Amino acid sequence: MTRRGKVLGVSIETDARANVWFDKEMQAVQQAVDKQLPGTVNTISVPSQPDAQWVLVRSYSDTRPVTYRAYNKKTDAFVLVGRSRDGIDPARMGRQDPVRYKARDGREIPALLTLPAGGAKKNLPLVMLVHGGPYVRGNHWGWNAETQFLASRGYAVLEPDFRGSRGYGQAHYRAGWKQWGLAMQDDIADGARWAIAQGYADPQRICIAGGSYGGYAALMGLVKDPDLYKCAVNYLGVTDIDLLYDGHWSFKSDMQDDYRIHGMPLLVGDQVKDAAQLKATSPIEQAARITQPVLMAYGASDRRVPLYHGNKFRDAVASHNKQVEWVVYPEEGHGWSQLSTRVDFWGRVEKFLDKHIGAARQVLNKK
Template sequence: MAVAAFVWGAAGAASAQPAKVPVEAFFQNPAFTAARLSPSGKHVAATFRAKTGRIALVVMDTANLADAKVVGGFSDADVWRFEWVNDGRLVFSMADMLASQAEVRFGTGMFAVDRDGGDFRQLTEVDYGVGRRVGGREFLHLATRLHSVTRAQDSDDVFVLVPEFADDTSSNRLLNRDLLSYSIARLNTRTRALARVNRPGRTWQWVVDAKDVPRAAVTSDKGKAATHYLDPATGQWQQLNEFDAFRGNSFAPVAVTPDGSFYVSAATREGTEGLFRFDLAKRTIDPEAIVSVPKYDFRGQFIMDSKRLLGLRYTTDAESTVWFDPKLKELQAKVDAQLKATVNRLDVPTRPEAPFVLVHAYSDVEPGRYMLYHTETGELTPLGAVQPTVDPKQMAHRELVRYKARDGLEIPAWLTVPHGAKGRKLPMVVLVHGGPWIAAQTWRWDADSQFLASRGYAVLEPQFRGTLGLGFNHFKASWKQWGLAMQDDIADGARWAIAQGIADPQKVCIAGASYGGYSTLMGLVRDPDLYKCGVSWAAVTDIELMHTVNWSDFSEVYKTYGMPVLVGDPKEDTAQLEATSPIKQAAKIRKPLLLAHGGTDRRVPITHGIQFRDAVQKTNPDVEWIEYTDEGHGWALIKNRVDFWTRVEKFLARHIGAQ
């Protein structure tokens, strides 16, 4: 009863807030992280922050939410990802949301438990560098992770991805530099019995069909990748294609549906990726796409049970769901009619025995809420809010805009204007995402941009060339363009905002982390008249160091085959890489600069930050340096997130002061 009361209370906790939302409200850990319906719909599992401050796993009957039971929880860790194995059993992993990277003592692990809390089993190692046996069986390596659950409801099995390393040194338990592949295996969550699947090579991606057979796989070795299909007639793997693992531009497996059809993502005539059926008899892709969206690659998955396709969920600038089942299509319309301002993701039972579906509602101003919807009465019952300290009424809306880069390439960007502002000649922060080759950002709540908007700044987030999901040409245009055309895209976005009257030309600052931090520094080098200041954290400062620093989780494969294509060859492109490395151009940076780095950063080791700090301070007296000694590639601790953004607020106020 106490658990249910806590969960419901969280949903309504965002009531009256002060006019200026405190920085702490934006950067809390989530109070309610996820919910899942059981296959029958009779039960719902959820993860929420308990009174201990840790995230626990609770199970409730959908017909009686007050009868709640905590079935998973730790005193020194949080329950993280979880799934229903069947209607009576769950599998889950853990994380430590209260620890910095330096303090993390264990991996995510994998555990299983019955919905009543019984038959708890540890399935993998947890402690770094420790291999143990229990009941005659050795625990799986701590880097083992869940792939999917089986569709057969009489099974206690799950599919797991088992790592293979180049050697078995203890360092591999900390870094994945020598990770060679992931095999797939079927794991019994009660007996820990493991059935390995024959693989076609060094595999990285797997597709399991509706009959619980691993049917397709992608291998990658020495920069070459290939798609393979397991022929049901012969039981042998067939190679369907081969392509450059880093250049892409081929087809990749998406799903094998209950009728045995094989679907892949492949290039359309418009240059984006669509969803196609692959004709296995002819070994060709059908000429017409099943799904093709202008200006976006297909990113999504089928929703299906063991017998039929129910729908398709995909993402463009926002998430959408197309239901093939007429009843589910009607159900989505009813929910959307009640919740008009949010994306409403439905989690439907695969073999319904109860009149409930789960609704996850979120938007650009709403971090997320979970509710149960009664399909017969139309009643919505709240379960919990992701960030109860955030009041959507005080948040700023996020708008997708498009502008042309100087070479004519169209660049989409997200624009957030302060709540209640008229959007004319505002101080503006150009916020550059990391990666740089990550999926395009979507219409949802974002703590960084919302915080900046709450302090009076317009925020522009360019989806510059190289941002994934926007077509192959958009991706290819980024090759060897660090600090060059990629940088121009960002500057062109700032100038577009000035020309539109959105930004005050005298009050524009550039900011970002990781690649975004690198771009911040290069922006101050290349466009000193455009940006009045910069905020750079966890930044790459020297491209040469990306190749030479050993204490980094960049794989040798990426350094050997990826970076020469995408970033630049350290031998052939020496002059270009020197011209586009901020540390080599540090003397050109004269604008105020806020730098921050984590002492245990494994992606961009702190030597990047220290060497650049020392170089830029020789000619720039207005440099502020922050070192969080226990943090990694970003700020895991709430206190550090609050401290950092409090410093950012003061820094921006001094140099481009919000109106």
């Protein structure tokens, strides 16, 4: 954060975001804001003029969506600018805790654990929610609509930043190179087993879910750990790694050629040298092993992971697995941009989870 070439401070992210100020005046402003707004992360925008009377404050927490306020440095007063989601009641939101657990090889895996607000905190149905990318920082402490939706339905949610995720140092990032379906996948399973050992999760009610790479990991979870996961939700997920390389004129991924030529062989695997590994870690090649319930959703206009990925896998698994739910959203790309899509998709997720690991499943087991 600078003003006229002078560095006033830096923005950092550890378990949560924060501003660290070198400038004494801005540090004093930060302290005054934090005193009035306890319990939230409060990031301050630097005004362009040093004598400016107002600064913009962005505040949020794990239970409170973003609120913007203008703060008067001279009067110590706030003026509300706007709230991102005015109807959210923080008291009904689940608390989100940064946690760490050990993978089977000893690597420390950072994760976010969200438990439902009120009620039991032990022996809950668990959703392992896997981020996309995968070579990004997937999780950021703060209010998250998808996580809170699941928690509001009674699920514990664990979101691991498995090896390969950025933001935790080069060693953690590089440990994920060429580990699709291998150590990266094991990190996710080890998180589920950690949640069981801590007493948070019912070992008989765990589902794995995610979009893009997370959708890929959801399918591979059923392949590698069929006794751990009772079901999977795959939205927009890669089903055939070779398709990311080859594609077709009608369904080629929009990934840049330089990444496909130079990045993917290093990060994912070389299509020639690592052919056996890519085959073994592509869900399409392991479809016969997937017998658990699966919910699959794709966008017909997706250019990152074209619909062909979903069609090809659906056809491969349909002959032996009658528990596959399938939906295509004609106008969506690589993500749900329309409110109607989000409402429909997460409504389907709610019913799917309830049937297989939720309250409906508990009733069924008691009969």
